[in-house]
Amino acid sequence: MYSDKVMDHFKNPRNVGEIENADGIGEVGNPVCGDIMKIFIKVENNVVTDAKFKTFGCGAAIASSSMATELVRGKTLEEAWEISNKAVAEALEGLPPIKMHCSVLAEEGIHKAINDYRVKQGLEPWEEKNPHSHEHDEALACDH
Amino acid sequence: MGEKRIVYMDHSATTYTRKEVIGAMIPYYAEHFGNPSSIYGIARESKKAIDTARADVAAALGAEPGEIYFTSGGSESDNWAIKGVAYANRNRGNHIITTKIEHHAVLHTCEYLEKDGFTITYLPVDKYGLVDPAELEKSITDKTILISIMYANNEIGTIEPIAELAAVAKKHRIYFHTDAVQAIGNVPIDVKAQDIDLLSLSAHKFYGPKGVGVLYIRKGVRIDNLIHGGGQESRRRAGTENIAGIVGLGKAITYATSDIEGHNRKIRALRDRLMKGILEKIPHAYLNGHPEKRLPGNINISFEFIEGESMLLWLDDEGICASTGSACTSGSLEPSHVLLATGLPVEISHGSLRLTLGDVNTDADVDFVLEVLPKVVSRLRDMSPLYQKSGKEGGCNV
Numbered sequence: 215m216y217s218d219k220v221m222d223h224f225k226n227p228r229n230v231g232e233i234e235n236a237d238g239i240g241e242v243g244n245p246v247c248g249d250i251m252k253i254f255i256k257v258e259n260n261v262v263t264d265a266k267f268k269t270f271g272c273g274a275a276i277a278s279s280s281m282a283t284e285l286v287r288g289k290t291l292e293e294a295w296e297i298s299n300k301a302v303a304e305a306l307e308g309l310p311p312i313k314m315h316c317s318v319l320a321e322e323g324i325h326k327a328i329n330d331y332r333v334k335q336g337l338e339p340w341e342e343k344n345p346h347s348h349e350h351d352e353a354l355a356c357d358h
Numbered sequence: 359m360g361e362k363r364i365v366y367m368d369h370s371a372t373t374y375t376r377k378e379v380i381g382a383m384i385p386y387y388a389e390h391f392g393n394p395s396s397i398y399g400i401a402r403e404s405k406k407a408i409d410t411a412r413a414d415v416a417a418a419l420g421a422e423p424g425e426i427y428f429t430s431g432g433s434e435s436d437n438w439a440i441k442g443v444a445y446a447n448r449n450r451g452n453h454i455i456t457t458k459i460e461h462h463a464v465l466h467t468c469e470y471l472e473k474d475g476f477t478i479t480y481l482p483v484d485k486y487g488l489v490d491p492a493e494l495e496k497s498i499t500d501k502t503i504l505i506s507i508m509y510a511n512n513e514i515g516t517i518e519p520i521a522e523l524a525a526v527a528k529k530h531r532i533y534f535h536t537d538a539v540q541a542i543g544n545v546p547i548d549v550k551a552q553d554i555d556l557l558s559l560s561a562h563k564f565y566g567p568k569g570v571g572v573l574y575i576r577k578g579v580r581i582d583n584l585i586h587g588g589g590q591e592s593r594r595r596a597g598t599e600n601i602a603g604i605v606g607l608g609k610a611i612t613y614a615t616s617d618i619e620g621h622n623r624k625i626r627a628l629r630d631r632l633m634k635g636i637l638e639k640i641p642h643a644y645l646n647g648h649p650e651k652r653l654p655g656n657i658n659i660s661f662e663f664i665e666g667e668s669m670l671l672w673l674d675d676e677g678i679c680a681s682t683g684s685a686c687t688s689g690s691l692e693p694s695h696v697l698l699a700t701g702l703p704v705e706i707s708h709g710s711l712r713l714t715l716g717d718v719n720t721d722a723d724v725d726f727v728l729e730v731l732p733k734v735v736s737r738l739r740d741m742s743p744l745y746q747k748s749g750k751e752g753g754c755n756v
């Protein structure tokens with residue numbers, strides 16, 4: 215059911231772990247719904263120099279976290295903010311429709327981590343497009 | 359490189375078809391292919407084969423051959439039993455009692471009937487998945503026409519007190535149906551001694567072919583037809599018979615019920631060693647279902663801090679076939695209704711693993727799973743933010 219790319223990122227996840235003294239941390243999801251993602255970023259001169267993750271979830275959730283951390287590395291915060299869930303899913307050569315919410319979680323995790331950084335820097339957080347992804351798409355809603 | 363080793367531990371999903379069963383089926387495709395409803399010689403051969411299979415099934419269940427009806431499988435049997443009794447007895451009442459842990463073939467049929475004016479009671483179960491006969495008796499009303507309770511649960515393996523539950527039904531003169539799809543071959547069944555009025559079976563769960571099943575209907579039960587058409591199966595189930603399938607089912611049930619004790623002893627020994635090994639080797643793991651009143655091949659364990667589908671993917675990578683009650687494999691986002699009914703927290707239901715052993719499994723299979731599974735669980739826990747948060751990193755019995 216999964217593409218080779220998803221299986222590759224599931225079996226050999228890139229950037230697993232935590233960053234000590236991370237500049238930004240984003241945690242999204244809910245154990246009741248079966249997935250939690252925690253994204254850590256290191257920022258230098260407005261550029262994401264390192265990104266790591268820890269994820270509780272299915273194969274698609276782990277692969278999406280891995281791909282999202284790959285995509286943000288080396289990007290400016292503005293560029294990283296623009297990485298959409300579709301971009302994550304496309305980079306993974308597609309996700310089954312029921313698993314698209316995993317890529318949404320990855321996008322949100324990145325946004326939360328960036329805003330965490332901004333707030334710590336005394337800056338205004340940027341407006342998050344999809345707060346609480348689990349509610350935003352009725353077909354994929356987890357009621358908890 | 360040798361061929362990849364496959365360790366099949368998903369016998370509750372389906373079993374392979376026994377060689378002897380396939381051998382018995384083959385002549386009924388090209389040789390004795392006649393339509394049993396026809397009059398000529400080759401048709402009589404087909405007719406005879408169905409009669410033999412019907413007698414074999416009756417003997418295995420303690421029923422009369424005239425009470426055995428062949429269907430396309432467990433789902434049809436459940437649909438027929440419930441819809442057929444509901445519509446034939448509507449003048450007597452519109453209340454049906456079932457449980458929260460039934461197979462979807464029962465649950466969704468009941469939900470369908472709810473849209474047509476029937477009232478359904480879904481009995482709760484205790485933390486082991488057991489239905490309480492006293493609870494059943496309390497839920498009976500003067501409108502109750504049918505009680506449907508599964509013999510053994512497909513996910514957690516819990517074996518229900520069927521004779522006690524059926525006795526309650528009999529006392530109140532209410533029809534009692536049981537889905538015995540998982541039970542047959544694992545527990546001795548005697549429909550007369552156990553007061554069972556209707557019972558569903560599916561051949562592919564006991565080393566028979568897919569696409570064929572049985573509904574036992576006790577003589578005298580008022581039931582409507584589900585499949586209308588020709589006069590097959592004593593005018594109760596239309597459609598040209600799946601002769602090869604029926605022959606296979608008859609053979610398979612004879613094998614499956616010939617030495618239940620011996621079969622169980624062997625499977626249970628393997629299962630117990632595997633179950634004990636997993637619980638000893640992996641911390642934060644909990645057994646779901648009843649410790650003793652469970653199917654001999656069933657293991658259902660929840661692992662905290664990880665999700666079931668990612669476990670299955672890694673196990674599959676090692677050639678181990680298993681299943682999970684996690685939402686992620688069910689096509690919905692809700693975890694198993696059975697685990698939730700036992701009171702298991704949602705987040706732990708997502709981390710459940712079901713291993714169901716069968717005739718192919720060996721001691722080497724058990725050793726292999728005991729070697730692979732702890733590594734899979736620990737790899738996933740290492741990347742789980744919940745594991746770290748809980749402060750349980752490293753486990754408590756290293």
